[in-house]
Amino acid sequence: MSLQAGDTLGAYEILAPIGAGGMGEVYRARDVKLKRDVALKVLPDAFARDPERMARFQREAEVLASLNHPNIAAIYGVEERALVMELVEGEALEGPLPLETALHYAKQIAEALEAAHEKGITHRDLKPANIMITPAGVVKVLDFGLAAVAQVPGSGGDAMSSPTLTIHATQAGMIMGTAAYMSPEQASGKPVDKRSDIWSFGVVLWEMLTGQRLFEGETISHTLAHVLTAAIDLNRIPVTTPPAIRELLARCLDRDVRTRLQAIGEARVTIQRWLANPSAVTEAPGPQSAPSEARSTSRLPWAVAALFAVLAGVVTFLYFRKPAPAEHTLGYTIAPPGSVHSFAVSPDGRLVVMAAIAAGNGKRQLWLRPMDALQWQPMPSTDDARYPFWSPDSRYIAFFAEGKLRKVAASGGPSQPVCDAVDGRGGSWNRDGVIVFSPSASPDANIQRVPAAGGVPSDVTKTRTRYLFPVFLPDGRHFLYETAGVSQEPNGIHFASLDGKENRRVLADVSSAVFAPASGGDGAGHLLFFRENNLMALPFDPVKGQASGDVFPVAEAVSLANGNNYAPMTVSGNGVLLYWTGGTGGIGGGTYQLVLYDRGGKVLEPVGPLGNVLQPSISPDEKMIAFSRAGAGGNRDIWLHDLVRGNERRLTTDVSTNVVPFWSPQTGDRIVFVSSRVGHPNDLYLRASSGAGQDQSLLSTPNGKIVDQWSRDGRFIVYTENDPKNKWDLWYLPMGDSSTSSGSAADRKPVPFLHSGFNELQGQLSPDSRWMAYMSDVSGQREVYVQPFPSADNEIRISTAGGEQPRWRGDGKELFYLGADGKITSVAITASAGPKPSFNAGAPAPLFDAHIASGNTNSYFNYDVTADGRRFVIATNGATTSPTGAAPPPLIVRVNWNAASKK
Numbered sequence: 001m002s003l004q005a006g007d008t009l010g011a012y013e014i015l016a017p018i019g020a021g022g023m024g025e026v027y028r029a030r031d032v033k034l035k036r037d038v039a040l041k042v043l044p045d046a047f048a049r050d051p052e053r054m055a056r057f058q059r060e061a062e063v064l065a066s067l068n069h070p071n072i073a074a075i076y077g078v079e080e081r082a083l084v085m086e087l088v089e090g091e092a093l094e095g096p097l098p099l100e101t102a103l104h105y106a107k108q109i110a111e112a113l114e115a116a117h118e119k120g121i122t123h124r125d126l127k128p129a130n131i132m133i134t135p136a137g138v139v140k141v142l143d144f145g146l147a148a149v150a151q152v153p154g155s156g157g158d159a160m161s162s163p164t165l166t167i168h169a170t171q172a173g174m175i176m177g178t179a180a181y182m183s184p185e186q187a188s189g190k191p192v193d194k195r196s197d198i199w200s201f202g203v204v205l206w207e208m209l210t211g212q213r214l215f216e217g218e219t220i221s222h223t224l225a226h227v228l229t230a231a232i233d234l235n236r237i238p239v240t241t242p243p244a245i246r247e248l249l250a251r252c253l254d255r256d257v258r259t260r261l262q263a264i265g266e267a268r269v270t271i272q273r274w275l276a277n278p279s280a281v282t283e284a285p286g287p288q289s290a291p292s293e294a295r296s297t298s299r300l301p302w303a304v305a306a307l308f309a310v311l312a313g314v315v316t317f318l319y320f321r322k323p324a325p326a327e328h329t330l331g332y333t334i335a336p337p338g339s340v341h342s343f344a345v346s347p348d349g350r351l352v353v354m355a356a357i358a359a360g361n362g363k364r365q366l367w368l369r370p371m372d373a374l375q376w377q378p379m380p381s382t383d384d385a386r387y388p389f390w391s392p393d394s395r396y397i398a399f400f401a402e403g404k405l406r407k408v409a410a411s412g413g414p415s416q417p418v419c420d421a422v423d424g425r426g427g428s429w430n431r432d433g434v435i436v437f438s439p440s441a442s443p444d445a446n447i448q449r450v451p452a453a454g455g456v457p458s459d460v461t462k463t464r465t466r467y468l469f470p471v472f473l474p475d476g477r478h479f480l481y482e483t484a485g486v487s488q489e490p491n492g493i494h495f496a497s498l499d500g501k502e503n504r505r506v507l508a509d510v511s512s513a514v515f516a517p518a519s520g521g522d523g524a525g526h527l528l529f530f531r532e533n534n535l536m537a538l539p540f541d542p543v544k545g546q547a548s549g550d551v552f553p554v555a556e557a558v559s560l561a562n563g564n565n566y567a568p569m570t571v572s573g574n575g576v577l578l579y580w581t582g583g584t585g586g587i588g589g590g591t592y593q594l595v596l597y598d599r600g601g602k603v604l605e606p607v608g609p610l611g612n613v614l615q616p617s618i619s620p621d622e623k624m625i626a627f628s629r630a631g632a633g634g635n636r637d638i639w640l641h642d643l644v645r646g647n648e649r650r651l652t653t654d655v656s657t658n659v660v661p662f663w664s665p666q667t668g669d670r671i672v673f674v675s676s677r678v679g680h681p682n683d684l685y686l687r688a689s690s691g692a693g694q695d696q697s698l699l700s701t702p703n704g705k706i707v708d709q710w711s712r713d714g715r716f717i718v719y720t721e722n723d724p725k726n727k728w729d730l731w732y733l734p735m736g737d738s739s740t741s742s743g744s745a746a747d748r749k750p751v752p753f754l755h756s757g758f759n760e761l762q763g764q765l766s767p768d769s770r771w772m773a774y775m776s777d778v779s780g781q782r783e784v785y786v787q788p789f790p791s792a793d794n795e796i797r798i799s800t801a802g803g804e805q806p807r808w809r810g811d812g813k814e815l816f817y818l819g820a821d822g823k824i825t826s827v828a829i830t831a832s833a834g835p836k837p838s839f840n841a842g843a844p845a846p847l848f849d850a851h852i853a854s855g856n857t858n859s860y861f862n863y864d865v866t867a868d869g870r871r872f873v874i875a876t877n878g879a880t881t882s883p884t885g886a887a888p889p890p891l892i893v894r895v896n897w898n899a900a901s902k903k
Contacts (some may be wrong), residue, residue, distance in 0.1 A: 003027055003042065010042055010079040025491075028087060038076060039085040054081075066119060071112035073132070073140045087578045088140045093131040093204070096211030097374065099240060103271050104372055105131075106140035106205050110268035113201060117194040117264060124192060125182040126200035128207060157241035179223040180215050184255045187227045198261050202252025209237050214253075244274050306676060333890035339368045339375040340580055342387045342566065343891070345371075347392040349572035352891075353379075353397050357877045363822045366399060367411065371576070371893075380417040382408060382821070387424060387469075387566075391452065392431045398422030398452070403759055403777055405437055405769070407452065419450045419457045422728060422759055423859060426469030426512065426566070430476030434498070436460060438468050438481070442682065442704035442722050447481060449498065460498060466676075469512035469566065473542040480527070484510045484565050493529060495545035506545060507538070509572050515542055516571040516898070524548065526898060528577075530567045535579055537898065554897065555579060568878045577897035581889050592853040594627060594641070597872045601824075601848025607873060608641050608648055614853055615660050616873045618864045619689075620668040625653070625873055626661035626689075638673055640689065651691055660860055662710045662717075663689070672698060672717055674707050682706070683731070684719065699733055699750060706859050710735075711765040712810075718763040718772075720859070723755070728859070730754040731772055732790075753792055761859055762805055765789060766812045771831060771839060773798070773806035773815055784817045786839060798827055798841050810867025814839070818863070822873060824850045851876040 002025065007014045012029040018039065029040040068074070074086040109131060116123060123130075125143060130139045179187075183199035186192050206214045215230060217223035228703040232253050234246060241249075248270050253887050254260040261267060333342075336343075338358035345352045350371055357364045358378070359900045366382035369375065379385075384401040391398070391407075398407045403422045408415035417433065419648050427437030433452045439445050447467045448457035461467055470481040480495050483490070493507040507513075511530040516537070518524045526548075527540040539549030554577075568577035594607035594616055607616075612630035619626070621774065625641045638651040638661045657676045663668040668689060675685050675695070684699040685708060699705070704722040708730075711718065717733040730753040754760045758778040765772055773788040776783055784803040786796045798806070802820025809816070812829060819825040828842035853862050853875040863874040 003420075009040060009042070009082055010814045011040065012079060012084065014040070014335070017881070031084075036445075037087045039073075039077070039087045041083040041085060043081045043083070046866055067116060067121065069112055069115040070142055071108045071139050072115065084143075086140075088132045088134065088142065090132045090134040090140070091375070091595045092126040092140075093133055093208070095128075095208040096238075097208050099209070099242075099245075100373060101372065102205070102208040102495070103245065103275055104137075105133065105139050105202075107199060107271045107275065109141060110264050110271065111177070111265045112139065112141040113194075113197050114268055117197070122192065122194050123200070124186070125178055125181075126197055126204060128204060129178075133373070133377075135373070135377040136367070137370040141166070158273045158491055163663075166176075167751065179227070182214055182224075182227060183361070184228050185257055187224045194264065195257050195262065196261050198252050198267070201264060201267065204365060205252070205435060206237065207248055209249075211463070212236070231713045235875075242274060242578055243269060247775065288449070329535050331894045332367070332893065333579075333892055335890045336580075337369075337378075340568070340891075343568075343570060343578065344388050344390055344397075344777045345493050345572045346390050346410070346579050347573045348391055348394045349576040350394065351572045352570075352578060353388045353390075353410075355399065359499070360411055368397075379408060379412070381413075382406075387426045387791070389427050389429060391429050396429075396452075398427055398429060398435060400427075400437075402782060405435070405439075405450070416454070418452065418454045420727075421457075422722075426471075428470055428472040428479060431470045432476055433477070436470045436472065436479055436498070438470060440704075440722070441466060441468065445704075445722070447496075460500065461496065461503070462500065469514075471514050473515050474517060474525075475543065478542065478545060480506075480513050480515065482510065482512045482565060494525070496594055502545065505547070506540075509536075510565050512565060512567045514567075514569065514576070515540065516577070517542075517573055528554070528567075528569060528571060530565075530569075535567075535569055555892070571897070575896050575898070577894045580891050587639065590879060592875050594625065595874055595876050597848065597850075597874060599847055599870055599872075604871065611634075613639075614862055614875045615860050616862070616864050616875055617663055618866060618873060619663050620666055622866055624668070624689075626663060626671055628659045628661065638671065638687075648807050649691070651687060651689070652695075654695075658685075660707045662707055664710055665712045665714045672710055673706055674705060699748070701750070706761070708761070708763045709765060712767045713769050715769060716765060717839055718753075718765060719750075720761045720763065721726075721750075725757075727757060728754075728759045728761045730760045730772070732763070732765075751790070754787070755788065762861060764806050764808055766808050766831070767810060767830070769814060770833060770837060771801065771812075773808065773817075774806040774848070775806065775817075780818070786815070786841070788837065788839075794839075798844070800844055803844075805861050805863065807861070807863070807865050809865070809869040814869050816847075816865055816869070816872075818850060818852060819844070819846060821846070822849055822852065824848055824863070824874075826869075850874050853877055 003009065003014045005014055005016055011031060013035050015028045015030055017025065018028050020250050025042050026623040027040045027404055029038050031038050058078060061075060063081060065075050065723050073088050074083040113123065119277045130142045132142060134140060158609040162308045181200045181203045183192065183196040186196055193509050203214050215223055215226040216227050234250060249268055251261040252267065300641055323839055336354060336356055338356045343352060343354040352369050352371060354367045355364055356367055359448055363383055364385060366379040366388060367376040367378055367386045382399065382401065385399040389398050396407050396409055398405060400421055401419060405418040405421040405424055405427065406415045407418055415632050421437060421439040423440035425441050425814040427435055429435050431450055434449055435452050436447055436449050439448055446459040446461040447470050449460050450457040466484055468482045468484060470479045472479045478495060481495060481496060483492060483496050490505050491510050492505045492511060493511065493513045495506045496501060507529065509529055513527055513529040516526045525540060525542060526537040528535065528537055535554040537554050538547055538551045541548045571577045577718055592613050593610050594613055596604040596607060598604055607625055613627050615628045617626045623644055625643065627639055629639045630636050635657045636659050638658050639648055641648045651671065658676050661671045661673045670686050672684060672686055674682050682704040683697065684705060686696040706720045707717065708720055709718040717735055719731055719733065720728045721731050722868055723729055731750050732753055733750050735746055753772060756778060758776055760776045761773050763772055763774045768773040770789055771786050773784060773786045776785055781802050782804045783797060784799040784806045786798055788794055798815060799817060803825065805818040806815055806817045812831065815827045815829050817825055823846040825846050827844050830840040832838045850863065863872055867874050
């Protein structure tokens with residue numbers, strides 16, 4: 001019975017096929033009455049024609065419906081010829097797994113079997129394909145009892161992935177199950193009971209530990225023969241397997257059903273005891289007689305056993321949340337899902353969330369991973385996410401994306417906006433439902449507070465300072481924050497209060513910081529921060545806001561994020577510390593690559609080495625590329641890359657942050673850029689592209705600014721300015737009639753172009769300076785628009801499904817932009833001048849996936865295009881474009897991280 005999407009079966013609408021097997025076809029379906037998704041297993045036609053089988057099927061479904069256990073996929077009912085089942089999201093079990101993870105899963109499998117056996121139900125088809133692992137690391141055992149009614153004749157095929165099968169062996173009995181995992185009594189057609197499930201449990205545990213099948217053959221018949229006769233060599237399992245688990249495995253794989261482990265509950269108890277206290281469990285339960293052909297005489301050396309007893313404390317801590325032994329600091333690593341931006345561990349230490357770009361994706365989003373699971377899961381509705389942080393109950397994740405502070409449930413679901421935050425740089429959430437956050441890296445944006453439920457934010461700090469990465473202390477009234485760059489306060493780590501009555505510097509180190517509470521719960525703890533690429537800890541009294549001991553190192557060679565001093569580390573309330581070594585590119589800023597592409601997305605050549613390189617700008621003669629690069633001290637400078645000779649030189653050398661370069665048109669003899677210098681936050685400067693002479697101050701105003709363009713006729717510099725309400729507006733600065741003359745100071749009076757109460761950024765004048773393209777969020781998402789210049793009296797929307805970073809072709813007949821899907825997109829333009837100018841835009845046409853760097857896409861341009869529209873230079877995500885394909889370094893996890901300091 002084959003169904004299609006849109007078909008209905010009873011009260012269920014078919015959504016999509018999931019799979020097929022000997023028991024029929026499985027579909028994802030929607031329960032239109034209860035409004036939930038289910039799995040619908042439609043049984044073969046032969047069942048419908050056999051009244052006896054259908055009656056048996058109904059009786060067994062009723063029995064299975066009585067099973068109510070968190071590790072068993074529930075059966076909701078029967079609909080015509082289908083079982084209505086719980087839809088389990090996740091992946092089928094696969095090995096090899098780390099010892100602790102394998103045993104954690106094995107314990108849950110044993111618990112599921114134990115619940116079924118207590119009700120007289122034998123699974124008879126336990127195998128990895130019937131064991132699902134949810135994104136939260138929970139085991140779900142599927143298909144209880146179905147093999148008892150299956151009938152798929154045949155003796156050939158792949159025994160490892162063969163469907164549930166029934167082969168009439170004799171008149172007295174049937175072979176039921178999947179060949180590679182069935183018990184000897186199943187393989188020989190004898191009656192089976194719960195001890196057959198125990199054998200299958202042992203085969204599955206073997207596979208979890210070794211990553212290899214215990215029995216395999218060319219055909220099902222060969223595999224059945226191996227199940228009955230092949231030797232079982234326990235020396236094949238890892239030498240690190242503890243004696244108690246080795247002994248348990250041998251008992252499960254005893255071919256003599258009389259001496260095999262008699263109850264799965266005994267296996268569950270053995271595993272549970274070992275996980276809770278590895279050093280205490282040395283023997284398996286029950287009789288210790290050797291199983292036939294299965295007992296291994298080898299014994300793990302006690303030294304190795306002791307070592308892994310210590311390592312198992314990691315899982316003891318993570319799974320059962322008991323305090324780790326004070327004398328041990330336990331460590332392991334976690335591979336990130338892609339190019340790392342920022343991350344945070346949940347307060348309860350169970351989950352870690354990361355803003356990252358997966359290889360081949362090119363789009364940054366949130367990824368979630370339980371600390372005891374093997375894989376990261378992407379979180380929908382979190383595109384462009386960065387700097388995530390948790391609610392104190394570990395149920396929600398807040399993050400910044402697309403000019404908003406947003407939140408999303410850790411269990412899933414769409415994200416929700418909390419408030420505006422045009423370029424957010426960190427936040428924290430207290431138990432009273434208050435969030436403090438840095439709305440942007442602008443020198444004139446205060447730290448703000450807002451209800452976690454949403455609302456209008458209000459300022460907490462009052463002075464003009466570059467405030468970054470606020471973090472609440474345990475009382476929820478005080479918090480830490482970082483100041484960096486130009487500031488009315490001294491740079492460093494500060495201690496402040498929500499009521500504004502306290503605000504003082506506690507450390508001169510320019511680094512974000514977190515507070516790690518002590519395990520004793522007495523309010524003491526440590527302030528963790530970075531100093532000279534070392535992760536440091538300072539004993540700290542969070543009530544008094546002062547040091548209570550001496551600084552000591554925690555880890556070495558850990559890089560800050562260049563450009564904003566984001567420290568790549570996070571700590572839970574129960575002492576789980578994660579940090580990332582990240583390399584010289586740093587975190588947050590990322591490791592990127594300038595790459596030349598053609599219109600079809602073919603890589604023409606890389607431009608310079610991997611590094612923290614952003615904001616490329618092509619010179620008028622198309623022989624040079626200007627860009628910004630982060631230096632070792634955290635500041636950025638303007639660099640020039642010679643495309644002909646392949647060499648590079650640094651243009652700006654002062655101790656400040658110099659970003660977003662644009663060439664003077666036609667001659668390219670000067671470059672305009674933004675610089676943060678003492679008393680002049682984010683002002684506009686000019687410098688000769690030859691490097692000769694001094695920088696010239698071009699425009700200085702109190703508000704933060706970003707250069708968007710030097711128009712091709714040389715008459716205007718377009719820029720974006722942050723208004724007092726933290727919205728971005730478009731301005732232009734007249735420069736005279738020639739690109740070779742900057743005009744007089746009187747000519748250079750800034751003129752507003754758009755000021756709407758929404759964010760308008762990335763202004764680009766057409767080559768004839770008659771039309772201004774720009775990005776605006778007036779519609780609720782970022783879209784590209786065009787207006788007449790300078791009148792701004794006719795808004796024309798260009799993008800249709802999200803867009804930003806518009807760029808004109810040299811003749812004005814084509815407009816490019818970055819689509820919300822990460823693709824460079826082209827729009828044909830037809831425009832006419834005269835008393836009644838006209839403007840017509842064609843349909844957007846995606847060209848290629850840009851793999852564009854997402855660390856700074858909120859405000860800046862991260863690509864440029866040649867005048868003929870045939871070549872693009874793009875600051876790409878290095879993880880997706882590196883020729884070596886090297887994986888990013890792993891996160892380092894340390895449990896009970898400060899144990900050494902207590903000695």
